[in-house]
Amino acid sequence: MLARRIVACLDVRNGCVVKGINFGGLRNAGDPAELAKRYNADGIDEVVILDVTATLEGRATLTETVRAVSKELFIPLTVGGGIKTEADAAAVIDAGADKVSVNSAALADPSLIERLARQYGSQAVIVAIDAKREDNSWSVFARSGQTATGHTAVEWAREAESRGAGEILLTSIDRDGTRSGFDCELTSTLAQAVSIPVIASGGAGTFDHFVDVFTVGHADAALAASVFHFSEHPVAELKEHLRRNGVHVRPC
């Protein structure tokens, strides 16, 4: 039976993990490789590195970060943030990423999805969608939620799928950073609109939020960052909580 996946997101800037981290026992809490190793040992199913660096120097640092993280990580690794061209994708894939996540660049030129899928296979191409509720549907925004695109989430997800995306990483702009729970209605709507897996993101605050997004939201996977930062073995505890609530997950 296919397990629901738990994905840990590392927000990285200039080679360091940003956002508050409160781990004991880490030599360097800001070291993405160390953090990924710890999540891996704790039973995480996948790791996403989200690069929030804007500078060119920072981009060069990213490939070093990917190389360091992937070195001892034998689970899928995705890299996203600022991937605009095939060359950007090639740099992180050659450094050890298994998948790339594209967002604004794919909205600006949707053929990027096809070109990446042709080069690396659909399984390596995640299209990230940032969606915000407007009236009775969800609108897609580019550039970290700054720019309206005129697409609805359902329409853009279907187009991404038809162009060769292997998965959708769906972030609710309304819920992101609120810790008030995933947007299960948005997730469920998207999950039923496409046949590729949907990874839900934005709003995780408690373990029960994960139960909800898998049962009510029909998510194939759920991604979070800060929720994992507050205990010694957060992934193992989360998976145990999901198991007790009838959600099938890979045992740690």
Next chain:
Amino acid sequence: MIALIDYGAGNLTSVRKGLAAAGGTVYSPAAPTDLERASAIVVPGVGHFSATAVLADQWRQAVRERIERDVPLLGICLGMQWLFEGSEEAAGVPGLGIFPGRCTKIVAVRPLKVPHVGWNTLLRIGTSSLLEGVADGVHVYFTHTFAAPITADTVASTTHDVSFASAVERGYVFGLQFHPEKSADAGLQMLRNFVRLVHG
């Protein structure tokens, strides 16, 4: 030395890294004649079955010759499917035909999805030298749309509405539908088993 055949179907960084972590040394053969010095062969690959068309004539012959000399061969994902007679994904492209049968598209009913992506369980069947030390029911990482039929050579099956062969083995020829290089400790155990066969 393990020959890792790069025929342009996806990125091989992770496979190379996994084999190295399992103790293997890897080279990439540029031509079929480079297989002569291989102590083992790995055929990786992701994507469309038509990508295997590159492995035509001389490659097929060179791989067959190595198999006949009991050089261990491991096909991963698309590389495993290539070991069968073919796939309905690319009807005109023949597989190597080591294992009988053709790969077909997974037919799953919602809410289950196709492609089959994520961690699913192995149901072990019979004995296997590749899966030695791997527990029945262990989760491994899949990402595929087509799958091989269950036959007498199947040593593990997996179910996604339908059941398909997730590991096959006959003599020194092995195939894994999932990605051992992305399947945490269980996958590394299989790669170590393979490398151990290579070095005796």
